[in-house]
Amino acid sequence: MKVIFALFFSLSAFGALAQSKTKLEGYIQSSGLPDSFKKKLNLDYSEYLLTDTENSYLIESKEISKIHWGKYVRIYGEIIEPKEWVFNTKILKVDSVVIVPFQNIKSTNTKKVLSKNDEPKALNGELVRKERPAPDIAYDYLLKIKEPIKQENPPSGEEYVLIYEIAVLWADINMINEFEHYISEKKPITLLGHLVSGYAESLVFETLEVK
Incomplete structure (x- = not known):
């Protein structure tokens, strides 16, 4: 009887522990x-x-x-x-x-659109992981651009600069999964989105779609 009680107590404790996680x-x-x-x-x-x-x-x-x-x-x-x-x-x-394997998730986040008149831009290149500058700045990926972007009148005061790599923002967790697929396969990627002003006056790419 004591053994049965001890076993029951142990299972109950384990159940309580599991539920607390x-x-x-x-x-x-x-x-x-x-x-x-x-x-x-x-x-x-x-x-x-x-x-x-x-x-x-x-x-x-x-x-x-x-x-x-x-x-x-x-x-x-x-x-x-x-x-x-x-x-x-x-x-x-x-x-x-x-x-664990990823399965597509229905996200409540809506993809951002800057304005009706702002045409999305396509960028091609190689995607790599990037360390965030801070926990709330989701610069998790960097695109090494095949053809550099010309930025007119940058904050540095120059007439223009050529950008060869740019931080890329993802829209939802399903897009993260797509990014990781291209990184693991080491395949070139084409992203559709907008160039926007980012952290510390930097230029970042807000991704709407993976082409």
């Missing part, structure tokens, strides 16, 4: 979290974050490394609300992580 899925990206914030929040890791398009979570775990960067994962863990503002993110303590 949060399951999240998304893509792993670099976080760009400054060391000053790590120190202020007593974080030991958080070099990477999990994004599911709608939310971003700083991953506080030694289990996440560069091999997970750009991968779609399923994480069980605990979400912690930071006591201070941390670039509109939450902190995720990881119990377990596994790389």
Whole structure:
């Protein structure tokens, strides 16, 4: 009888533990979290974050490394609300992580259009991963452009500059999956979108579609 009770108690405890975990899925990206914030929040890791398009979570775990960067994962863990503002993110303590196949997700995000009269521009080149300058600046990818862009009257004060590579913004998590496919296959890519002003007066490419 004692053995049965002990077994029942163990299973009940395990069930309670399992229910207390949060399951999240998304893509792993670099976080760009400054060391000053790590120190202020007593974080030991958080070099990477999990994004599911709608939310971003700083991953506080030694289990996440560069091999997970750009991968779609399923994480069980605990979400912690930071006591201070941390670039509109939450902190995720990881119990377990596994790389899983991506399946298209119906996103609530709508693709941005600057104006009805603004014709989208096509850019061709090679896509590579990029480290974010900060957790809330989603410059996760860089396009090495086949034919450079001529930027007139740049902030530097010159007459024009030629841009050979540009940060690329994704529209939703399905587009991240498309980007990662081209990176893994090492295939050239054509993107349709708009050139817009970005962080620190830089020029970035807001992607509407992968051609």
